[in-house]
Amino acid sequence: MIGVAREVERVRIGELAKATGTTARALRHYEQAGLISSERAANDYRVYDERAVVRVRNIRYLLAVGLTLDDVRVFLPCLDGDVAAAPPSDKGLRVASERLAVLNERIAARTEARDRLEAALRDTTGRLSRAATVS
């Protein structure tokens, strides 16, 4: 194996973006957030190897699931493997649970607001119909 030029797929940001269904802009954002890293070619272009694909997909999965970039950071250690297979660290679970609580909180708040508006709307239309009947 040693010495054998095991060619590693090396892609530029645009390709990685396509391969992961995202944009170059987002990838730079992830890098700035410290979630991915990149080597640089002589011309300063970012260069990634194929592990980046898995990594980015894992990130996207976690984001899609409702975590924030900040949350994802605690998954860094296992982001290169199958995040699935990786033993979900207690930390990861805890973060996810906390995020879940936050989401529930926000939903509750929004729902309250919604109910208030709905009630106000009901009251108003109720008054309207009463007024209509009376007149």
Add this chain to the structure above:
Amino acid sequence: MIGVAREVERVRIGELAKATGTTARALRHYEQAGLISSERAANDYRVYDERAVVRVRNIRYLLAVGLTLDDVRVFLPCLDGDVAAAPPSDKGLRVASERLAVLNERIAARTEARDRLEAALRDTTGRLSRAATVS
């Protein structure tokens, strides 16, 4: 009536804030948003008459109910009366309904995210993600 100095209560921003349970900062914000107006004393202090109290309370009511400052703008014509019991123009009702729809949308989105995270968390008792796996 003419010539009779009908004294109108004239308050400054701090008093109005207290009277309406908000802050001077918020009142300036409402003014900037075109929801309230003010006269100016010689020293450039904002001066309000007592109608402003009703007006601001109405604004706060509509905000509390779930509308945005932008939404509130369509209620301007009747903001000096009792909005809660107000002649809700068709426009007002429509805006409120639209806002209700928006709120419901957001709740639905958040709820979806919440459910996804919850599901992932359940799965994760064994493994977290499947997204990255080729399998």
Add this chain to the structure above:
DNA sequence: TGCAACCCTGCCGCCAACGGCAAGGTCAAG
């Protein structure tokens, strides 16, 4: 040689309703 298609680093904008601070003016009481 010229051009399109890449890439780079900033930096502002977004959505909402203000909070907070700076740096100053004003006014009444002590």
Add this chain to the structure above:
DNA sequence: CTTGACCTTGCCGTTGGCGGCAGGGTTGCA
């Protein structure tokens, strides 16, 4: 005369994940 409580304008920060643009380089290809 000096506090101190008011008021003024103006501008940045908050929350989150980028989008979009400006103003450049680099590269492959006809």
